[in-house]
Amino acid sequence: MKILITAFEPFGGEKVNPALEAMKLLPDKIGEAQILKLELPTVFKKSIEKVWQHIDEYEPDIVISLGQAGGRACISIERVAINIDDTTMADNEGNMPVDQPIFKDGENAYFSNLPIKNMVEDIKKAGIPANISNTAGTYVCNHVMYGVLYKIHKEKLDIKAGFIHVPFIPEQVVNKPERASMSLENIVKAVEIACRVLVPK
Numbered sequence: 001m002k003i004l005i006t007a008f009e010p011f012g013g014e015k016v017n018p019a020l021e022a023m024k025l026l027p028d029k030i031g032e033a034q035i036l037k038l039e040l041p042t043v044f045k046k047s048i049e050k051v052w053q054h055i056d057e058y059e060p061d062i063v064i065s066l067g068q069a070g071g072r073a074c075i076s077i078e079r080v081a082i083n084i085d086d087t088t089m090a091d092n093e094g095n096m097p098v099d100q101p102i103f104k105d106g107e108n109a110y111f112s113n114l115p116i117k118n119m120v121e122d123i124k125k126a127g128i129p130a131n132i133s134n135t136a137g138t139y140v141c142n143h144v145m146y147g148v149l150y151k152i153h154k155e156k157l158d159i160k161a162g163f164i165h166v167p168f169i170p171e172q173v174v175n176k177p178e179r180a181s182m183s184l185e186n187i188v189k190a191v192e193i194a195c196r197v198l199v200p201k
């Protein structure tokens, strides 16, 4: 079994992206599953092109994308990606789409086909706060989640895919004490547990 994990480069003036830092610390094997890691540019379109290319090349069984959701207090397992790019914050190459469909011939939305409730339950059992989120936003994370699920539907691929948003890590909020954060150690543990849910025992 092959699990492709993706994570984004830092964006929005941050020096790090906790999702990327967590991905780097994941083991290369979880149970019998091989973990493949891919860094994505925080750029509309290019991010989808890069992940599509690697899906074709690696033929993973599972794709789990990770992103930072600054301000959120827990691990959020995303339920749904919607067919819209809409932002007031430029991506890392200056693109700022407003009210743009991601793919004109795509559905309005695609649901994650990961066992999202089992993932939340197992992460919580380990003492780490987690919930299901019903919005991945309308920025590059939603864009990639949508792009992966669109490809799976269009090409009828036998792949399970979804998205996990993670909070800031403490070093990002040293001067913003009112913002939530979670230790990198717990983020890594949560992602590993989410992967374990998918790996045959």
Ligand code: PCA
Pocket (backbone or CB within 6 Å): 008, 011, 017, 019, 042, 066, 067, 068, 069, 136, 137, 138, 139, 140, 141, 142
């Ligand atoms: N988070 C952003 C894009 C990249 C990332 O890590 C988002 O939530 O859209």
